[in-house]
Amino acid sequence: MHDKGKITAYQMALMIYPTIYATAVLMVPEITGQYVGRDSWAAPILGSLNGFFTAYVLYKLHKMYPNESLIQYSKHIIGPFLSKILGLFYLFFFLYMCGFILKEYSFFIGISLLPKTPMIAIIGSVVIMASLAITGGVEILGRASQLFVPIFILPIPIFTIMLLKDLDPKNVLPILEHGLLPLLQGSAAPQAWFSEVFLISMFLPFLKDPEKGLKWSFISLFAVLLSLVSLNLLTTFLFGEMTASYTFPVFKAVRIISLSDFFEHLxxxxxxxxxxxxxxxxxxxxxxxxxxTAQWLNLSDFKPIVLPFGLLISLFAIWEFANLQEQFEFSKFIFPFYVPFMLTVLPTILLIIAKIRTRNTMKKEPPRISNY
Amino acid sequence: MKIFELIGISILVFLILLLEWRKLYPNQKKEKRLLVTLTAISLLLAILLLYFPEIPGPTQMISSLFFPLGKMLK
Incomplete structure (x- = not known):
C-alpha cells in the first residue's frame, strides 16, 4: 500500500461528483445543444447509462481483487508484460487528462475573470495547491471534498430560483422534432464525461466500508445526472434554440440574473x-x-514524484491546445471516443478475461465440499 | 534568444529536484532514477516549448488515432 489513509464511501462519492460535473458544466450544454437543440435535457439521461455501466464493471473488478487498483490487478488478468503496457497507456491518459482539465480551467478563468493574467500563473497556482493536497494523501482529498463540494452544489438551486421569472417552459416543445439520431449524437459527449467515474477504481481500495462503494458511486452519478438535466433544462427554458451559440451557456445564464436592480453580475x-x-x-x-505511477513502478512512496509531475502536467497543459476553439473541437469529436475507450471498453475487456480465467481454474480444481 | 526564460525554467527544475532529493533515503534508488528522469523530461519539454510553441503534441496524436470515429459525429 502506498497510501495508508482511509476514506468513507460517502467521501468518495463527494470526490466523484465534481470529477464528472466540474468541466461537464462548461462544455456539455454547448456541445449537446449543437446536435439536439431544445432536446438537450435528454442527452445526459442517455449518456449516464454508460456511467452506471462503467461503475458496475469497476466494482465487479474491485470485488475480485479487493486491495488493488486497476493498474495493479491487471497483471493478474493479462500477465506482467501486457499489464505494464496497459499501465503505461493509463498513465499517459491521466497525464493527458490533467493537462486537458488544467487547460480548460485556465481558458475559462482567463476568459471570464482574469483576462490579463498570463496562463502559466493561473495553471501554476492551482497545481501548487493540488500538489499540497496530494502530498497529504487520500484522506486529505476526502476531507477537502467534504468541505468544498456542498458549497459547490448549493448555487444550482439558488440561481434557478433567481432566474424563475425569465424562464419560459414552452421553449422545450416540441420534443424530439428531428428524430432520435441527433439525440444519439448529442449524448456522445455526456457519456464520455460520465465514464470518468472510472476514477473510483483508484479510491475503492482505500474505503473503510467497501460494500457501500457501488451504492455511493451510483448516488454520485445520479446527482450528476440530475444537475446536468436541470441545467440543460434551465438554459433551454432561458435561451431556447440559441443555447448552442453561446460559449459556456450556464455562465451566460447566471450573467442575466437581475433581481430588483440590486443582485447583478453574480x-x-x-x-x-x-x-x-x-x-x-x-x-x-x-x-x-x-x-x-507509484503502483506501476512498485515505488515505496509516491510523495517525491508529486512536484515533478506537477511541472510536467503544467507543461502538458500549455502544449495541448493553442486556443479554446481547438479544445472545443477536440471535446466534440475525439474526446467522446478516446475517454470511453480507455475508461469503459478496456476495463470491460479486462472483466471478461478475468471472468473466463476464474471459470477455467474453477473447472480444473472443483471447489472442495467441507463436511463440517 | 529568450535567455531569461531559459534561466528561470532551469532554476525552477533544479529547485524541484533539490527539494525532492533531500526527502529521499539513500536506499531509494528506483525513486531517485525516476525523479531524475521526470525532471529531465520536463526540462527538455519546457525548452522545446519555449523555442517551438507550435510543435505538434499529444492532441494531434490522439486526434489522428480516433479521427475515423470522430467523423460519425459530423
Whole structure:
C-alpha cells in the first residue's frame, strides 16, 4: 500500500461528483445543444447509462481483487508484460487528462475573470495547491471534498430560483422534432464525461466500508445526472434554440440574473465557487497519475514524484491546445471516443478475461465440499 | 534568444529536484532514477516549448488515432 489513509464511501462519492460535473458544466450544454437543440435535457439521461455501466464493471473488478487498483490487478488478468503496457497507456491518459482539465480551467478563468493574467500563473497556482493536497494523501482529498463540494452544489438551486421569472417552459416543445439520431449524437459527449467515474477504481481500495462503494458511486452519478438535466433544462427554458451559440451557456445564464436592480453580475461569485469543484477535479486526476505511477513502478512512496509531475502536467497543459476553439473541437469529436475507450471498453475487456480465467481454474480444481 | 526564460525554467527544475532529493533515503534508488528522469523530461519539454510553441503534441496524436470515429459525429 502506498497510501495508508482511509476514506468513507460517502467521501468518495463527494470526490466523484465534481470529477464528472466540474468541466461537464462548461462544455456539455454547448456541445449537446449543437446536435439536439431544445432536446438537450435528454442527452445526459442517455449518456449516464454508460456511467452506471462503467461503475458496475469497476466494482465487479474491485470485488475480485479487493486491495488493488486497476493498474495493479491487471497483471493478474493479462500477465506482467501486457499489464505494464496497459499501465503505461493509463498513465499517459491521466497525464493527458490533467493537462486537458488544467487547460480548460485556465481558458475559462482567463476568459471570464482574469483576462490579463498570463496562463502559466493561473495553471501554476492551482497545481501548487493540488500538489499540497496530494502530498497529504487520500484522506486529505476526502476531507477537502467534504468541505468544498456542498458549497459547490448549493448555487444550482439558488440561481434557478433567481432566474424563475425569465424562464419560459414552452421553449422545450416540441420534443424530439428531428428524430432520435441527433439525440444519439448529442449524448456522445455526456457519456464520455460520465465514464470518468472510472476514477473510483483508484479510491475503492482505500474505503473503510467497501460494500457501500457501488451504492455511493451510483448516488454520485445520479446527482450528476440530475444537475446536468436541470441545467440543460434551465438554459433551454432561458435561451431556447440559441443555447448552442453561446460559449459556456450556464455562465451566460447566471450573467442575466437581475433581481430588483440590486443582485447583478453574480458571475464572479459563481466562478469563485466553481473553482472549488474544478480544484477537486484536478486533484483527483493528478492523484490518480501520481499514485498510478507509484503502483506501476512498485515505488515505496509516491510523495517525491508529486512536484515533478506537477511541472510536467503544467507543461502538458500549455502544449495541448493553442486556443479554446481547438479544445472545443477536440471535446466534440475525439474526446467522446478516446475517454470511453480507455475508461469503459478496456476495463470491460479486462472483466471478461478475468471472468473466463476464474471459470477455467474453477473447472480444473472443483471447489472442495467441507463436511463440517 | 529568450535567455531569461531559459534561466528561470532551469532554476525552477533544479529547485524541484533539490527539494525532492533531500526527502529521499539513500536506499531509494528506483525513486531517485525516476525523479531524475521526470525532471529531465520536463526540462527538455519546457525548452522545446519555449523555442517551438507550435510543435505538434499529444492532441494531434490522439486526434489522428480516433479521427475515423470522430467523423460519425459530423
Amino acid at each position: 458571475e464572479a461569485g459563481i466562478i469563485t465557487i466553481w473553482i472549488l469543484g474544478a480544484y477537486i477535479k484536478i486533484t483527483v486526476f493528478y492523484y490518480a497519475l501520481v499514485l498510478g
